[in-house]
Amino acid sequence: MPTWSNWAGNQQSRPTTIERPASESEVCAVIKRAVRSKQRVKVVGSGHSFTGIAVPDEVMIDLSRMNHVSYVDVSNGLITVEAGIVLSDLNAQLELHQLSMPNLGDVTYQTLAGALSTSTHGTGLYRTGLAAQIAAFRLVTAEGEILVCDARNNSEVFHCGRVSLGSLGVITEVTLRVVPAFNLRAVEQPMRIDHVLDNYSQLINDNDFFEFYWVPHTNWALTKANNVSLDAADSPSRFATWYNKMFLENYAFGVLCRVGRRFPKFIPKLATIIPSSGRVEYVNVSHRIFSSKRLVKFYEMEYSIALDALVPALREVMQMVEDRGFRISFPVEVRCTGSDDIPLSTSTGRRSAYIAVHMFKGSKYAEYFSAVETILRKYEGRPHWGKIHNLHSNEISSLYPEYQRFIEVRNQLDPEGVFTNDYLRRVLGR
Numbered sequence: 001m002p003t004w005s006n007w008a009g010n011q012q013s014r015p016t017t018i019e020r021p022a023s024e025s026e027v028c029a030v031i032k033r034a035v036r037s038k039q040r041v042k043v044v045g046s047g048h049s050f051t052g053i054a055v056p057d058e059v060m061i062d063l064s065r066m067n068h069v070s071y072v073d074v075s076n077g078l079i080t081v082e083a084g085i086v087l088s089d090l091n092a093q094l095e096l097h098q099l100s101m102p103n104l105g106d107v108t109y110q111t112l113a114g115a116l117s118t119s120t121h122g123t124g125l126y127r128t129g130l131a132a133q134i135a136a137f138r139l140v141t142a143e144g145e146i147l148v149c150d151a152r153n154n155s156e157v158f159h160c161g162r163v164s165l166g167s168l169g170v171i172t173e174v175t176l177r178v179v180p181a182f183n184l185r186a187v188e189q190p191m192r193i194d195h196v197l198d199n200y201s202q203l204i205n206d207n208d209f210f211e212f213y214w215v216p217h218t219n220w221a222l223t224k225a226n227n228v229s230l231d232a233a234d235s236p237s238r239f240a241t242w243y244n245k246m247f248l249e250n251y252a253f254g255v256l257c258r259v260g261r262r263f264p265k266f267i268p269k270l271a272t273i274i275p276s277s278g279r280v281e282y283v284n285v286s287h288r289i290f291s292s293k294r295l296v297k298f299y300e301m302e303y304s305i306a307l308d309a310l311v312p313a314l315r316e317v318m319q320m321v322e323d324r325g326f327r328i329s330f331p332v333e334v335r336c337t338g339s340d341d342i343p344l345s346t347s348t349g350r351r352s353a354y355i356a357v358h359m360f361k362g363s364k365y366a367e368y369f370s371a372v373e374t375i376l377r378k379y380e381g382r383p384h385w386g387k388i389h390n391l392h393s394n395e396i397s398s399l400y401p402e403y404q405r406f407i408e409v410r411n412q413l414d415p416e417g418v419f420t421n422d423y424l425r426r427v428l429g430r
């Protein structure tokens with residue numbers, strides 16, 4: 001029997017079969033076959049979710065052969081691609097046409113459909129998560145039927161299905177709204193955490209893309225401010241210097257985490273090394289700035305809260321880490337986005353701040369994550385669908401004004417639960 005595991009190694013399963021369709025008609029055939037033999041189906045992306053959202057119990061579909069660009073409309077800023085394309089390949093294709101995604105998260109290993117399905121986001125008050133860029137998609141349902149979904153056709157499925165948790169069917173193709181390629185000037189520097197929190201509103205308003213990492217056990221934050229720039233990209237050799245530094249820092253950070261996991265009492269002392277990285281500034285094509293390498297494996301939980309709640313919520317988290325005596329080697333990441341109208345988007349109906357906590361792979365994380373979760377739930381926090389959390393459908397339903405609207409679409413498209421698994425039963429009720 002084949003085995004499957006996610007990137008972090010905390011989710012594993014033994015699907016009965018792995019199917020690798022190369023076309024939409026093959027996807028239809030796989031689903032019809034599975035339904036006839038009364039097996040459930042789960043399409044898996046790059047396995048970069050920490051939750052069990054992508055765990056395949058029976059038939060697993062791997063869409064990596066469906067990774068081609070179907071159509072590019074440069075003048076209208078649209079690209080149509082097969083849904084299994086990995087974000088880094090999508091970025092390379094866009095660059096060839098002088099186009100770009102308006103925003104990205106901090107890595108590009110995910111498949112496009114996987115990233116969209118969990119409401120993946122980056123940072124930037126004037127931008128949204130990735131799913132709000134969808135102009136259309138094609139979906140193969142539990143009946144093996146193909147639906148073309150956009151604002152005019154199957155508009156209710158389109159409205160709800162932009163963030164679907166993989167629960168409505170298999171997305172085979174997506175049309176995205178994209179923008180002309182742009183460069184970013186990145187400035188990374190440590191700042192006092194009090195300065196960042198006292199000036200948070202100004203920092204996110206004055207910069208196109210601002211994020212920071214509070215370093216537990218210190219008064220420091222590592223900040224990243226990326227702004228659209230008309231300047232030319234740095235020479236490849238200058239950028240390579242920065243890239244190699246980042247590469248080395250990943251390794252150095254990995255060593256620090258390993259020492260901390262073995263000797264937790266040294267973590268506060270080790271943490272003081274992290275903010276000593278100094279100020280760096282560079283210009284490059286946007287997707288090379290948005291995303292970086294992640295060589296150190298970890299577990300992660302991330303909650304979105306209303307933007308105005310960020311400062312009090314983070315101060316509570318900081319105080320709690322101190323009071324409870326946790327030893328945390330990973331910085332706490334803070335980002336923000338504008339709002340959108342997608343029923344299960346973590347920023348639906350509100351401008352959002354995101355607080356993400358991490359623990360080095362192999363460390364005990366449950367107590368720390370649950371203490372942070374208790375605080376963020378008071379602020380009506382919504383958990384990232386792909387990152388560890390403990391919420392159930394009865395708690396989640398009250399956090400999303402259009403939750404029931406989504407459930408109705410799911411009831412129509414997948415009444416028998418062909419695409420369900422344990423995680424979806426927990427968060428969607430069946």
Ligand SMILES: Cc1cc2nc3c(=O)[nH]c(=O)nc-3n(C[C@H](O)[C@H](O)[C@H](O)COP(=O)(O)OP(=O)(O)OC[C@H]3O[C@@H](n4cnc5c(N)ncnc54)[C@H](O)[C@@H]3O)c2cc1C
Nearest residue numbers: 045046047048049105106110111113114120121166171386
């Ligand atoms: C190192 C790392 C960095 C990360 N950085 C960020 C970040 O910056 N911002 C952020 O928001 N998140 C981030 N994440 C989380 C990640 O973006 C999401 O978990 C994303 O869903 C992973 O994409 P994937 O291709 O691995 O999908 P998977 O985890 O394999 O699947 C996710 C869901 O998508 C569904 N799915 C996949 N393909 C299809 C399809 N064709 N049709 C229908 N459903 C489908 C699956 O069934 C499943 O429900 C990060 C994760 C890691 C490990």
